[in-house]
Amino acid sequence: MSRTVAARRIAYETLRAVHESDAYANLLLPTAIARAELSPADAALTTELTYGTLRRQGTYDAVIAIAADRPVASIDPAVLDALRLGVHQLLSTRVASHAAVNESVELARSAGGRGAAGFANAVLRRVSRDTPGDWMTHVAASARSDDEQLGLLFSHPVWVVRAFRRALAAEGRADELEALLTADNASPRVTMAALPGLADAPDDARRTPFSPIGFRLGGGDPDQTVRGSGGRIRVQDEGSQLAALALTRALPVAEGERWLDLCAGPGGKTAVLAAEALAHGARLEANEISPARAGLVRQAIAGVPLDVLVSEEDGRARAEAAPGAYDRILVDAPCTGLGALRRRPEARWRKSPGDVPALTTLQRELLTAAVGALKPGGVVAYVTCSPHLAETTAVVADIRREWGEALEELSAREVITSLADSDPALPPQADGSGRAQLWPHRHNTDGMSISLLRRV
Known part of the structure; x- marks a missing residue:
């Protein structure tokens, strides 16, 4: 098997695992690439094929339905993933059409035999006869409403499009919707954090505009930089950095303060809190209900010379057991993850409006418990x-x-603005709150929401 064929095969197998087993591409793909010993060029191709196909899946499904003259729900899932991969190569990459068609047909053949191969060949050759622009016109014409048209063209479920519009409208920025949807379909830049007081950015690095501990490498391998730092430099979205720093820098820290990271997994924010606690003479505890994710928290803080207790309890019970005990608590609550669709594109197809009520109930319960665990004057x-x-x-x-x-x-908003080297453009919210909302299209971060509450 040639390396290029192997690259496509790995992308296809990752798509199958995502759709069959609810796997996460960001966890599967690096291991598969390393096991296959792909060259950097082929590894990049595999990554682009996988993430590009997942990001644009909604659009590609509309194309396939038109080209096949049947709903995608009627197509065998394994054959459908081969078609999605082929359509991505035909419409969104520079891969030669004959290679895209032939290799995707072979994937369909391996999944469903000769009949599946013939079907895939007919569909992909139909797709290859029109330009990407023509297909976007066909897809737009198939929509039954303006919101469905946006969803199909920008590959987002309609309920997500509407949720984004409402959130932008709360800032008076509803006209930025298409820019946000576009940003969700772009590969995020690799951003890194140098844990404060423990590491500095390399000399050739470019500082991030908003987080004082963030940077982007001018070149080289991020993994090598991380490995060489002993855990004191890490890959971390700038929004995640700011979420942790907003808590530690909202008010001056008094020596001996007691802090809690209530929903700590996988530990990126915990590491920033640990470094800040070490620098200011504070104590930090962390909690994560999932044992596997608690293990990731322990790994994340291994480079910080601070004794951090990591418990594995329901966060509500953990906070309720310590009334009035903490000066600062981070509640990084379980959520729909709609702000990280650049990074975890499959999440847009897994969540539904029906997931929101249960999540908001859990969020309220966690936040209520956290407020109860604050000392007077404490901040969550x-x-x-x-x-x-x-x-x-x-x-x-x-x-x-x-x-x-x-x-x-x-x-x-004021706290984050005080940290930033340049204006982070955080407009007031319609409800008059002090909430800060970061955006992929405006800040090049995940769509992080940050609120600060102080117990009087």
Whole structure:
């Protein structure tokens, strides 16, 4: 098997695992690439084929349905993934048409035999006869509403399109919707963090505009930089860095403060908190209900010379067992993950509006428990990697109503602006809150929402 064929095969097998087993591409793909010993060029091809196909799956499914003259739900899933991979190569890469068609047909053959190969060949040759622009015209014409048209053209479920529009409208920025949808379909740049007080960015690195600990390499292998740092430099989205720093720098730190990272897995924010705690003489504890993710937390903080207790409990019970105990608590709550669709593109196809009520109930319960665990004057940072207003504005509003005058909101926007070298462009929210909302299209970060609440 040639290396290029192997690259396509690995991409296909990753797609199958994502769709068959709810696997995550970002966990599977690096291991598969390393095992196959792909060259850097073929590894890059595999990565582009996998993530590009997942990001544009909604659009490609519309193309396939038109070309096949049948709903994609009626196509065998294994054959459908081969078609998606072929359509991505035909419409969004420079791969030669004959190679895209032939290799995808062979993948279909291996999945479904001669009949599947003939079907795939007919569909892909039909796709190859029109230009990408022509296909976008065909797809747009197939939509039954304006929102469905946006969803098909930009490969987002309609409910996500509507949620994004509402969240942008809360800032008076609804006209940025297409820019946001476009940004979700672009590969994110690799951003790194030098843990404060423990490491510095390399001399040739470019500082990030908003986080004082963030940088991007001018060149070279990020993994090599991480390995050589002993865990003190890490790959981390700038929004994630800011979420942790917003908590530690919202108010001056007094020596001996007690901090808690309530939903810590996989540990990126915990590592920043640990470095900040070490620098200011604070104590840090972390909690993660999943044993596997708790193990990742322990790995993430291994480079920080601070004794951090990592517990494995339900965060609600963990906080409720320590009333009035903590000066600062991070609640990085489980959420829909709609702010990280660049990084985890399959998430857009796994979540549905029906997932939101259960998540918001959990979010409110975690935040309520965290507020109860604060000392008077203590601060909680409520963070979601989602801009959905039900998970952000509504949750915080409910908690503020519950606690009344015993809880005040600090301005997360002001805190983040004070950290930044350049204006982060964080417009006020329509509800008058101090919430800071980061955006992929505006900040080149994940869509992180950050709120700061202080117990009076």
